[in-house]
Amino acid sequence: MKIRAIALNTFKEAVRNKIFYLLIFFGVFFSFSSKLISMLTIGDTLKILKDVGFASINLFSVLIAIFTGINLVYKEIEKKTVYFILSKPVERRDFILGKFLGLALTMFVALTIMISVFSIFILLLSGTFDPFILLYFIFLFTELLIIISISILFSSFSTPILSSIFTIVLYLIGHVIWTFNEFKYKLINPIEKFFAYFIYYLFPNLEKFNIKGALVMNDPISIKIILSSLAYGIFYISAILLISIHIFKRREF
Amino acid sequence: MNALEIKALSKSFRSNFLYKKTSILKNVDINVNKGSIYGFLGLNGAGKTTTIKCILGLTRPDHGTIRLFGKETGKASDRASIGFLPESPYYYDYLNAKETLALSGKLSSLSNEKIKERTAKIISLVGLDGKEDLLLKKFSKGMLQRVGLAQALINDPDLIILDEPFSGLDPIGRKELRDIILSLKAEGKTIFFSSHILQDMELIVDDIGILMNGKITKEGKLKDLVKKTIKHPVDYSLEDLFLKEIKK
Numbered sequence: 001m002k003i004r005a006i007a008l009n010t011f012k013e014a015v016r017n018k019i020f021y022l023l024i025f026f027g028v029f030f031s032f033s034s035k036l037i038s039m040l041t042i043g044d045t046l047k048i049l050k051d052v053g054f055a056s057i058n059l060f061s062v063l064i065a066i067f068t069g070i071n072l073v074y075k076e077i078e079k080k081t082v083y084f085i086l087s088k089p090v091e092r093r094d095f096i097l098g099k100f101l102g103l104a105l106t107m108f109v110a111l112t113i114m115i116s117v118f119s120i121f122i123l124l125l126s127g128t129f130d131p132f133i134l135l136y137f138i139f140l141f142t143e144l145l146i147i148i149s150i151s152i153l154f155s156s157f158s159t160p161i162l163s164s165i166f167t168i169v170l171y172l173i174g175h176v177i178w179t180f181n182e183f184k185y186k187l188i189n190p191i192e193k194f195f196a197y198f199i200y201y202l203f204p205n206l207e208k209f210n211i212k213g214a215l216v217m218n219d220p221i222s223i224k225i226i227l228s229s230l231a232y233g234i235f236y237i238s239a240i241l242l243i244s245i246h247i248f249k250r251r252e253f
Numbered sequence: 254m255n256a257l258e259i260k261a262l263s264k265s266f267r268s269n270f271l272y273k274k275t276s277i278l279k280n281v282d283i284n285v286n287k288g289s290i291y292g293f294l295g296l297n298g299a300g301k302t303t304t305i306k307c308i309l310g311l312t313r314p315d316h317g318t319i320r321l322f323g324k325e326t327g328k329a330s331d332r333a334s335i336g337f338l339p340e341s342p343y344y345y346d347y348l349n350a351k352e353t354l355a356l357s358g359k360l361s362s363l364s365n366e367k368i369k370e371r372t373a374k375i376i377s378l379v380g381l382d383g384k385e386d387l388l389l390k391k392f393s394k395g396m397l398q399r400v401g402l403a404q405a406l407i408n409d410p411d412l413i414i415l416d417e418p419f420s421g422l423d424p425i426g427r428k429e430l431r432d433i434i435l436s437l438k439a440e441g442k443t444i445f446f447s448s449h450i451l452q453d454m455e456l457i458v459d460d461i462g463i464l465m466n467g468k469i470t471k472e473g474k475l476k477d478l479v480k481k482t483i484k485h486p487v488d489y490s491l492e493d494l495f496l497k498e499i500k501k
């Protein structure tokens with residue numbers, strides 16, 4: 001399968017370009033900051049450690065997703081290796097899908113490593129394994145896939161610096177856009193209402209995938225919320241990929 | 254039947270939103286006979302690479318039709334019978350030669366057994382024996398050119414398009430490449446290549462086409478063209494013909 005070959009090649013590129021070395025920083029960062037915090041604070045150390053752990057996993061995985069997402073697509077065009085692929089009997093659609101799946105695999109491996117390290121750490125400390133960490137994994141992974149698809153979209157027509165800025169801005173907007181959801185009910189003017197809806201649906205609502213708070217506080221999460229968030233993620237990713245494919249198909253090299 | 258038939262191909266580029274488009278190709282017609290070696294000539298910037306990109310679907314022509322073995326092209330699957338060596342050797346530098354060929358084969362839908370069989374054959378054909386496990390990062394320009402040729406041949410293509418295949422090769426490499434091209438012809442393949450190195454071209458081509466100011470100004474059998482253009486063809490030379498053509 002051609003998509004598979006492109007995906008595995010993308011993964012190979014991430015491995016051979018030592019993307020996973022970034023994870024060493026994660027380990028150092030996490031152990032250092034947890035040590036520091038447990039020295040400084042009295043009280044619920046486990047809760048604080050969980051907080052720090054989730055925050056570092058989030059930070060590093062989002063950074064890796066943005067960095068590799070933009071780099072690995074743009075580089076193909078900039079370094080003209082795209083000629084090598086597209087002069088073969090390969091559909092442009094398959095190139096985008098292969099890249100996406102390769103990056104998804106890269107993020108899956110990176111996230112698995114980080115969450116395993118974190119879980120073992122918590123297990124050693126508290127003697128328990130929180131199965132909700134799996135839910136956290138699935139939600140964060142979905143969010144990362146959204147970020148990857150957005151970075152593919154931008155790098156299919158823009159430069160890496162601009163793409164990084166756009167993607168980071170979109171990531172930040174994505175975490176505050178839920179306020180529009182609250183806000184749009186309060187509007188009465190139909191035009192304002194329309195724009196509020198439009199903006200809300202245009203940007204990714206990444207807060208849907210934020211369950212860190214609930215996890216640290218041991219709040220219950222309903223199955224309905226889980227399913228609707230995942231459905232939203234899949235829908236959003238598909239839409240972004242379709243747009244990317246459309247743009248990429250029209251591109252000339 | 255023609256292996257490649259280009260009719261009235263036009264292409265213009267806009268280098269900037271503000272500037273108007275400049276025509277690079279204006280009604281280019283090219284006919285490449287099946288089983289022949291065709292040399293595609295033109296000065297720097299004449300539009301040779303642009304023509305080739307149109308054939309491969311890397312760029313969209315403004316007008317014109319391109320037929321491969323009698324069939325109009327347009328779909329990705331049409332490229333299954335083409336092997337292409339790009340002008341500049343850009344490959345994945347984190348792969349080795351063998352992996353590059355494997356990827357190339359997979360993208361052409363070859364089975365793993367077929368890839369293995371072809372790789373062994375082609376690595377020695379292009380003279381990369383013993384280098385197959387070295388990362389491309391560590392390859393010299395000439396060695397990359399050989400990898401480029403190898404990846405173009407992995408799918409046993411019927412039409413082989415080479416953009417400046419002689420660039421970056423030493424005299425022995427050029428001799429070897431000429432021999433490879435001739436042996437491909439002997440297998441019944443069609444070879445279409447652009448080059449500036451007229452001496453090499455002259456030694457192997459059957460037909461030539463000269464691209465000037467966006468048009469093909471001369472096309473045909475090398476021998477006939479040289480005889481017609483140069484009055485006393487004692488030692489007929491492609492270089493004399495080409496220089497005469499561009500001075501017009």
Ligand SMILES: Nc1ncnc2c1ncn2[C@@H]1O[C@H](COP(=O)(O)OP(=O)(O)OP(=O)(O)O)[C@@H](O)[C@H]1O
Nearest residue numbers: 266267268277295296297298299300301302303304
């Ligand atoms: N994407 C592009 N945008 C704008 N102009 C372009 C583009 N690609 C090519 N051109 C222009 O088209 C002309 C033909 O370029 P092309 O690369 O086809 O020439 P060539 O015959 O292959 O030259 P060379 O012998 O140097 O390889 C050049 O003037 C080039 O500047």
Ligand SMILES: [Mg+2]
Nearest residue numbers: 301302303340
């Ligand atoms: Mg060129």
